[in-house]
Amino acid sequence: MGKQDLLPGTLDMMVLHVLTRGTLHGYAIAQLLKQLSSDVLQVEEGSLYPALQRLERNGWIDGEWGLSANSRRARFYKLTADGKKHLAAERASYREVSGAIARVMGMA
Template identity: 45%
Template sequence: MTQKKAELLQGTLDMLIMKALIVEEMHGFGVARWIERTTGDRLVIEEGALYPALYRMQRRGWIESEWGVSDNNRRAKFYCLTMAGKRELEKQTRSWKESVDAVGSVLKAVNP
């Protein structure tokens, strides 16, 4: 039970990160702020948890990284989405929507 939940949760964070990176390439800190901003501060990113996810996704080939210079002229590691990542994002988004719909229709159901 716990195991299954963990997978689902991990998936959620991956999806959010990929969604951020599809817009533009950014560093980890930027990803965290983008998610916060877009959700109207309702989702607070677990800052530390971001990086293991980034590295894992990189290993899976969904994203790539490159050292560059940030807007305030400091060294920073930027991430961008690969083609595989784009496909993965589509796949995960579809399955997320399906599961939300399914759960939603259960909750909306009127007792027979």
């Protein structure tokens, strides 16, 4: 099975979800996304940062500079309360849409 591009609009949701695990920097987020999808989903890592900026601007995540494990200066992101609410909403609507798609495709 080859690598798949993301469904549009799902990157934000997945980033928010990954951040429920704790405070992470961009590289770690990208790694986790890859691992969690068992290497199926290919995030173009360059597009991760605009997404992070967008999320931060909307107040869903908070970024702070800190030191990474191998002591590089990196920006660490954590989920805000607003972000959690937004994630829940996204999750619900995604479930609805994907369920509907599955039903249409006769998979459910």
